[in-house]
Amino acid sequence: MPQDIPPRIAQYLSNALNNHRLGHALLLLGPHSSDKELVALHIAAALICKNTKTSASVLVGCHICIDCRQLFQKNHTNLHYIMSEAEIIRRQPENVEKNTASSSEIRIDAIRALKHEQHMSNLNETPHAWIIIDGHHLTHQAANALLKTLEEPQNNHFFIILAPSLQSVLPTIASRCQRLLFPDTVAADCKTLSQQSALLFEKINQADLSERFRIIEQLAKNKETVRAQLAGLQFAIMELIQSSFESSSPLTLNRRQMTALVAVLEKAQTDLKAHGNTQLVLEHLFLQSWPQIS
Numbered sequence: 591m592p593q594d595i596p597p598r599i600a601q602y603l604s605n606a607l608n609n610h611r612l613g614h615a616l617l618l619l620g621p622h623s624s625d626k627e628l629v630a631l632h633i634a635a636a637l638i639c640k641n642t643k644t645s646a647s648v649l650v651g652c653h654i655c656i657d658c659r660q661l662f663q664k665n666h667t668n669l670h671y672i673m674s675e676a677e678i679i680r681r682q683p684e685n686v687e688k689n690t691a692s693s694s695e696i697r698i699d700a701i702r703a704l705k706h707e708q709h710m711s712n713l714n715e716t717p718h719a720w721i722i723i724d725g726h727h728l729t730h731q732a733a734n735a736l737l738k739t740l741e742e743p744q745n746n747h748f749f750i751i752l753a754p755s756l757q758s759v760l761p762t763i764a765s766r767c768q769r770l771l772f773p774d775t776v777a778a779d780c781k782t783l784s785q786q787s788a789l790l791f792e793k794i795n796q797a798d799l800s801e802r803f804r805i806i807e808q809l810a811k812n813k814e815t816v817r818a819q820l821a822g823l824q825f826a827i828m829e830l831i832q833s834s835f836e837s838s839s840p841l842t843l844n845r846r847q848m849t850a851l852v853a854v855l856e857k858a859q860t861d862l863k864a865h866g867n868t869q870l871v872l873e874h875l876f877l878q879s880w881p882q883i884s
Contacts, residue, residue, distance in 0.1 A: 598829050599770050602770070603633060603636070606768070607636055612768070613767065613768040614743035614747060614748055615743070615751065615766055615767040615768070616630075616748070616751065616768050616770065617751050617753065617756075617763075618630060618751065618752050618753070618772065619756055619769060619770065620754065620771065620772025621754060621772070625772070627721070627723065629770075630721045632651070633748070633750055634661055634668075634669055634721070634750070635651030635657075635658055635661050637719055638657050638661060638666065638668055638716070638719065639655060639661070640655065640657065641655055669721070670718065671720075672700050672701075672703075672704060672720060672721070672722045672723065673696065673700075673722070674693060674694045674696050674723075674727050675692040675693050675694075676693060676694040677694070677723055677724060695727050695728075695732075696724070696725075696727045696728045696729065696732050697729055698729065698731045698732045698735050701732050701736050702735070704739065705735075708739070708744065715745075718746060718747050719748045719749075719750060720747075720750070721750045722736075722750065722751045723752055725751035725752055725753040725759055725763070726753045726754060726755075726758035728763075736749075736763065737762055737763055740766045749767075755856055756853050757860070769828070769831075770828075771824065771828035771852070787822040787825065787826035788829075788830070790819075791826055791827060793805070794880065799877075806869065806872045810868045810872055816862060816868060816872070817859050820855050820875075821855075823855060824852055828852060831845055842883060843881055847881040850881065854875065854879045854880075858871050858872075858875045858879075
């Protein structure tokens with residue numbers, strides 16, 4: 591995989607494939623500028639390529655066979671894309687006349703087409719991958735139709751949903767997906783922040799009320815970096831969740847609590863970005879929303 595893709599994501603996916611623990615639905619969360627779609631293609635290659643090589647830190651197809659060439663040219667018969675009309679038009683060549691009135695929603699017709707593709711793909715046993723671009727643009731009707739598909743997964747059918755954030759996706763959809771978090775641009779140096787954030791995570795869990803106030807005051811002193819700190823903390827928690835599937839080490843908080851905490855941290859970053867009161871946002875996060883150790 592490209593070096594700028596977080597190593598933890600590559601390692602998690604490789605381990606999941608090697609141990610046959612890759613779910614039928616994956617949710618790739620991160621900003622539009624991240625490499626989510628490229629990762630989705632690598633996942634499809636790892637599933638479809640007959641010469642796939644996996645290791646503890648690498649996940650790739652062979653990049654030589656006809657399957658790989660077609661996959662990365664996005665014209666493999668087992669690779670299916672779902673996106674809005676607006677996104678389809680945006681991807682057309684520049685010399686093609688574009689309709690600016692096209693919808694940015696992914697409507698139920700797209701999910702009906704998916705179901706038809708599923709029915710046709712049952713005629714063979716090779717893996718099929720559906721990449722859903724901008725899954726947060728699914729209409730409520732389309733999301734509910736997709737949910738039924740995710741609730742009854744078929745062998746060798748995999749769904750990779752791309753979205754900017756956990757909050758932007760229907761909770762029932764998110765609950766049925768393995769989630770991978772790509773760092774926000776505000777926390778571009780997540781590798782540096784990761785260890786610090788993991789330590790901060792444990793510090794907050796063990797802190798009493800007075801210590802949490804001290805943590806809040808310390809973070810609030812520098813309003814320019816507080817969003818990056820919370821983004822790094824969110825990323826570190828996602829790494830802990832992912833690594834928990836690979837080891838039996840006890841967790842300070844359980845996976846359900848940490849998953850809820852990812853959403854809480856995301857909301858706090860949104861509130862700060864909307865010019866919310868830094869002190870109040872942090873107090874609500876650390877004093878009211880932070881889960882208790884079970």
